[in-house]
Amino acid sequence: xxxxxxxxxxxxxxxxxxxxxxxxxxxxxxxxxxISYRQPARLTHYSENxxxxxxxxxDYPLFEFPPYDTALTSKVVDVVKYEDLDLLHVHYAIPxxxxxxMAKQILLTNGKSIPxxxxxxGTDITLVGNNRTFSPVVEFSINHSDGVTAVxxxxxxxxxxxxxxxxxxxVIYNFIDFDRFKKLNKDHFRKAIAPNGEKILIHTSNxxxxxxxxxxIRIFASxxxxxxxxxxxxxxxxxxxxxxxxxxxxxxxxxVRFLGKQDAIEEILAIGDLFLIPSASExxxxxxxxxxxxxxxxxxxxxxGLPEVNIDGVTGYLCEVGDHxxxxxxxxxxxxxxxxxxxxxxxxxxxxxxxxISVILPEYENYYMEVISxxxxxxx
Numbered sequence: 001x002x003x004x005x006x007x008x009x010x011x012x013x014x015x016x017x018x019x020x021x022x023x024x025x026x027x028x029x030x031x032x033x034x035i036s037y038r039q040p041a042r043l044t045h046y047s048e049n050x051x052x053x054x055x056x057x058x059d060y061p062l063f064e065f066p067p068y069d070t071a072l073t074s075k076v077v078d079v080v081k082y083e084d085l086d087l088l089h090v091h092y093a094i095p096x097x098x099x100x101x102m103a104k105q106i107l108l109t110n111g112k113s114i115p116x117x118x119x120x121x122g123t124d125i126t127l128v129g130n131n132r133t134f135s136p137v138v139e140f141s142i143n144h145s146d147g148v149t150a151v152x153x154x155x156x157x158x159x160x161x162x163x164x165x166x167x168x169x170x171v172i173y174n175f176i177d178f179d180r181f182k183k184l185n186k187d188h189f190r191k192a193i194a195p196n197g198e199k200i201l202i203h204t205s206n207x208x209x210x211x212x213x214x215x216x217i218r219i220f221a222s223x224x225x226x227x228x229x230x231x232x233x234x235x236x237x238x239x240x241x242x243x244x245x246x247x248x249x250x251x252x253x254x255x256v257r258f259l260g261k262q263d264a265i266e267e268i269l270a271i272g273d274l275f276l277i278p279s280a281s282e283x284x285x286x287x288x289x290x291x292x293x294x295x296x297x298x299x300x301x302x303x304x305g306l307p308e309v310n311i312d313g314v315t316g317y318l319c320e321v322g323d324h325x326x327x328x329x330x331x332x333x334x335x336x337x338x339x340x341x342x343x344x345x346x347x348x349x350x351x352x353x354x355x356x357i358s359v360i361l362p363e364y365e366n367y368y369m370e371v372i373s374x375x376x377x378x379x380x
Contacts, residue, residue, distance in 0.1 A: 014121035097141035122283025147371035152305030175360035207237025222328035269294035297344035
């Protein structure tokens, strides 16, 4: 198949999943055409089956803000026509689902019809999309997609709850590539971070309020009082300065390292003992899954799709949102017993294997064929 993928090129979950999916599809022979304003962050190696089409905005004095939606629509029309694509797969409803619909209508006037699959990732439904500024467009775009997927049962439920949706939503979970995410021997790196054998806790996110990253610091503060430990903070975002100030207030600066955005995150996860994710909203919890694939147990909130990934009492623990005291106690419980920690590590890996890309990729391929077949039958 020749598949066009619309996604954000950033480090966010939707962009990562879209890029890794495209790479996986390319490996098994499909022709993948990425369309975005910048090359996706995870698109780092050459593949004969991967093509990138950059969207160029028009800089014109009339526009206070460049009309990216219009430029992207035109680029989609161009790529579909001249590459003769079989399918458009758009990730994140805003604005990609609406753009794909508009491009589809333009293509029809040129005698070209193409089915659209929209994948919902989370905040495009629960936060941004639910804003009444965008909700009519989001609802319309979902209902006029030829196929719709969500990355968790929780997100599918939230979509039906928040919008008047009359099309089926297929749940296809996010996935992990075990060629990349696996526990590696990084003892030299571990000794550099924890020279005295301290436990290593890890958090990664975009450091926004919804991630409740300040609670990561508070959880660590409680753990550190009982168990010698270090905390690695991966990522960046608007809360970083507040987090650094909190570390100073709690006298933790010698034990917390802010590593910024990292491409080789798997090498850092390889030295972790525990992963913390106390978010107020998570449609799936991809960062938790990446940690589990590297045999790192997870302490998380019990919100959204996290319970579908992190199994309470098996791969870690689930706690109420905002209950950082209990999260700290659970962390201490795991880290204070080497046998328990070892069991949780094994369980985490076994759970992560259920989301192996080799398991999930065929689900997408089968769904693509189903949507294309239905599209041809109905003549849309």
